[in-house]
Amino acid sequence: MSSFKACIFDLDGVITDTAHYHYLAWQRLASSVGVVFDQADNDQLKGVGRMESLEYILAKSDRVFSPAEKAVLAHQKNEDYKNLIREISPANILPGIREAFDWLKAERWKIGLASASRNAPQVIRSLGIADVFDYTADAGAIPNGKPAPDIFLDVARAFGLKGDECIGVEDAAAGVAAIKAAGMTAIGIGDASVLREADIILPQTDFLLENGLKLLAG
Numbered sequence: 001m002s003s004f005k006a007c008i009f010d011l012d013g014v015i016t017d018t019a020h021y022h023y024l025a026w027q028r029l030a031s032s033v034g035v036v037f038d039q040a041d042n043d044q045l046k047g048v049g050r051m052e053s054l055e056y057i058l059a060k061s062d063r064v065f066s067p068a069e070k071a072v073l074a075h076q077k078n079e080d081y082k083n084l085i086r087e088i089s090p091a092n093i094l095p096g097i098r099e100a101f102d103w104l105k106a107e108r109w110k111i112g113l114a115s116a117s118r119n120a121p122q123v124i125r126s127l128g129i130a131d132v133f134d135y136t137a138d139a140g141a142i143p144n145g146k147p148a149p150d151i152f153l154d155v156a157r158a159f160g161l162k163g164d165e166c167i168g169v170e171d172a173a174a175g176v177a178a179i180k181a182a183g184m185t186a187i188g189i190g191d192a193s194v195l196r197e198a199d200i201i202l203p204q205t206d207f208l209l210e211n212g213l214k215l216l217a218g
């Protein structure tokens with residue numbers, strides 16, 4: 001019998017490719033304030049909350065921005081992002097994710113969502129998978145963002161489970177760090193050089209069930 005009882009998913013870049021839309025919107029925001037924003041910057045920001053991400057970008061500018069200006073910029077990025085995700089549908093679920101959900105349900109593991117995005121509830125509704133999750137963390141109610149373990153621990157607590165009974169799935173370095181800090185086992189999806197800390201690293205979601213979950217379940 002497996003010692004794992006729950007799988008806790010990140011959303012953007014794991015369940016669907018919205019990580020790319022966040023990147024596009026941040027890139028446009030950065031360019032509007034004269035800051036260059038590339039793939040390496042984006043890797044730093046994956047999994048990081050909206051205001052912290054904005055601060056990272058504005059720190060590259062030689063201008064100082066007032067709190068009011070920052071609020072406008074954050075709103076602008078979010079409106080841009082919301083436009084980009086308007087057409088999202090169940091067809092945007094990444095390969096292998098549905099199979100992973102079906103297997104987890106059949107094995108009677110809990111399925112959790114630990115996304116830092118305030119848009120997560122809307123995205124999972126658009127994908128038609130809101131009812132898959134036994135618990136969805138409320139990003140707005142979590143004190144410390146990834147790489148702090150808080151959001152993953154919140155989901156484990158809701159399930160009445162200890163960290164070592166949970167697997168977390170992430171595409172972000174900050175997310176993998178959060179899973180490990182929560183005492184959980186981490187599956188990283190994406191670039192091995194970015195996700196070094198993960199227990200298992202898979203290049204894409206197709207491999208999640210056979211080479212990730214089933215392997216760990218033993």
Ligand code: G6P
Pocket residue numbers: 012019022023045046047048049050053078115116117118119120172
């Ligand atoms: C996730 C994404 C980040 C995004 C953050 C906040 O962690 O990986 O790219 O910036 O959520 O998202 P939000 O939709 O609340 O601006």
Ligand code: MG
Pocket residue numbers: 010011012013014019046047170171172175
């Ligand atoms: Mg992500």
